[in-house]
Amino acid sequence: MAAQSKLSEVAFKCTCQEFVHPWTSSCACAMAGMLLSLIPGTFRTYSMVYLFSLAMRMRIPSLKDLKNTLLSTLQSTAFLSLNGSLFVLAICLVRQFLGGFYFATATWVPALLVSSLSLVVERPERRAPLAMYVANVGVETLWKMLEARGLVRSIPNGQVLIMGASLTALMYLYRAGLHKTVAKDATFKGLGLIVGKEEEGPLQTSILNTSRRPRPPRLNIRCISSNLLIYDKLMALKHPSCPHKHGCALYALLGGLKPFLGGVGLQVGLKLLLNIPKIFQLKMQWRQQIFNKGSLQLGLALGIFSLLFKSTSCALRHSFGYDKAIFAIPAGLMGSIGLLHFPNTTVSLYLMFKSLQLLYNWGVSQGKVPEVPNFSLIMYGFFTSVLCHSTVLEAQSMRPSYYKFIETISGGRLSRFNMKSFEAFGVHSQDQANQVIKKLGIVATSAYPLFPLIV
Incomplete structure (x- = not known):
C-alpha cells in the first residue's frame, strides 16, 4: 500500500x-x-x-x-x-x-x-x-x-449477430416505406441495390387469397415432359401479393446472383485500386491478392443474404396469402446466415449505429421517445x-x-x-x-x- x-x-x-x-x-x-x-x-x-x-x-x-x-x-x-x-x-x-x-x-x-x-x-x-x-x-x-x-x-461471430440484427431493422424500415419519410438516409440506396426495388415500401394494399386452387393433375415423374412441366410451373409460380414480375424461384435466384457479382467486383476493384503502384511496377502478386477465396467474401455475404431474404419473403407471402412489412424481420434474420462469410467489425458497428439512429428518429416522430437536444x-x-x-x-x-x-x-x-x-x-x-x-x-x-x- x-x-x-x-x-x-x-x-x-x-x-x-x-x-x-x-x-x-x-x-x-x-x-x-x-x-x-x-x-x-x-x-x-x-x-x-x-x-x-x-x-x-x-x-x-x-x-x-x-x-x-x-x-x-x-x-x-x-x-x-x-x-x-x-x-x-x-x-x-x-x-x-x-x-x-x-x-x-x-x-x-x-x-x-x-x-x-x-x-x-x-x-x-x-x-x-x-x-x-x-x-x-x-x-x-x-x-x-x-x-x-x-x-x-x-x-464467436458476435459481429455477425450485430450486423444481422441491424440489417434486419433497416430492412423493416425499407419495407415499411419509412425510408422515404422519417428515416431518410443514403444507406437505403445501398440496400436497394442488394435486395432490389421490388421489396421497397410502402407496400400496396395487402391481397388475401382465399380462393381454392384446382387440384393439379397427377404427373408421371418418369416422363421427361412431366419434369419439364414441373420445372416450368416452379419457375412461373408467383403469389398475387408478390411485388415482382417473374416467378418467385427465378426472382430469388437472380436476386442472389446480382449482389454476388457486384460484391466480388467491388472487392476486387478496391484491391486493384489499393495496389496501383505495384501493378505499374509489375510487382503485383495476383494469386495472393486477387485470385483467392478472400475476393469472394463480400459477394457471398451479399448474394446469400439477398437470396435467403427474397426466398423467405416469398414463402411467407405464399403461406399467409398477403404481404406485410413485418415479414422483413424473419426474412432478414434468415438472410443473416450469409453474413458469416463477411464478419467485419467496422461494418457491423456502422450498421448498428445507423439502425439505432433511424429507429430513434422514427420513435421521435411517433412521440414514443424524447428528442435529446444536441x-x-x-x-x-x-x-x-x-x-x-x-x-x-x-x-x-x-x-x-x-x-x-x-x-x-x-x-x-x-x-x-x-x-x-x-x-x-x-x-x-x-x-x-x-x-x-x-x-x-x-x-x-x-x-x-x-x-x-x-x-
Whole structure:
C-alpha cells in the first residue's frame, strides 16, 4: 500500500511538460506547435475525402462545386486542427486547475471539454456523420478496454449477430416505406441495390387469397415432359401479393446472383485500386491478392443474404396469402446466415449505429421517445474522450490504423508522450504505447517532433 501510495503521488505531481510536451517548457508553444503540425495532415486527409465525394457524383464538377469543395475542406481542416491543439492545451489547464493528474483527468476530461466545442466549427450537416464515425471506433475501443479488465468477453461471430440484427431493422424500415419519410438516409440506396426495388415500401394494399386452387393433375415423374412441366410451373409460380414480375424461384435466384457479382467486383476493384503502384511496377502478386477465396467474401455475404431474404419473403407471402412489412424481420434474420462469410467489425458497428439512429428518429416522430437536444455533440464529445484516453493511456485497445493516423497528423507527438509517471494507474500505459509503436514500426528520425517551437 505504501508503494502504491508513493506511485500515486508521483503520478499526481507529474507536470504537463513531462507528460505531453517534454521538448518545450511553454504550454502555449506546445499548443501552437500541435496546431501547425495538424493543419497540413488534416488538409490532405479532408482533400482526399471531399475529392472522392465529388468524383462519386459521376459528372463534371462546376466552378460552384469546386468552390464548395474547397470551402468544406478548409472548414473541416479548421475543425480537426482546433480539436487536436485545444486538447493539448486543455491537458495543461486542467492539471493547473486541479494541481495534478488523476486517471480520469489526464486525457478523458480535457478531451471532453474541447471536443464538443470544436465540433461547432464543423459544418452542421457533417456533425451527425462525424459523431457516428467516432462512436463506431469508440464502442470498439471501449469494448477492448473492458475486455482487457476481464469485465466482458467476446463471443464467436458476435459481429455477425450485430450486423444481422441491424440489417434486419433497416430492412423493416425499407419495407415499411419509412425510408422515404422519417428515416431518410443514403444507406437505403445501398440496400436497394442488394435486395432490389421490388421489396421497397410502402407496400400496396395487402391481397388475401382465399380462393381454392384446382387440384393439379397427377404427373408421371418418369416422363421427361412431366419434369419439364414441373420445372416450368416452379419457375412461373408467383403469389398475387408478390411485388415482382417473374416467378418467385427465378426472382430469388437472380436476386442472389446480382449482389454476388457486384460484391466480388467491388472487392476486387478496391484491391486493384489499393495496389496501383505495384501493378505499374509489375510487382503485383495476383494469386495472393486477387485470385483467392478472400475476393469472394463480400459477394457471398451479399448474394446469400439477398437470396435467403427474397426466398423467405416469398414463402411467407405464399403461406399467409398477403404481404406485410413485418415479414422483413424473419426474412432478414434468415438472410443473416450469409453474413458469416463477411464478419467485419467496422461494418457491423456502422450498421448498428445507423439502425439505432433511424429507429430513434422514427420513435421521435411517433412521440414514443424524447428528442435529446444536441445529441450529436454529446455523442461526439463522449466517444472522442474515450478515443483520446485509449490512444494515450491504453494504446493496445485502439485500432492500430487510428493510432498511426494520429501519430502522423500530430507530427510525431503521440509517440513522444511520457507515461512512465502513470504506473500507479495499473494499466501499464508506457508499456502498451511502446508495444504499439514497435508493432507499427514507428521510428523517430529526429529528437523533436514537427514544429517543436522550443522555449
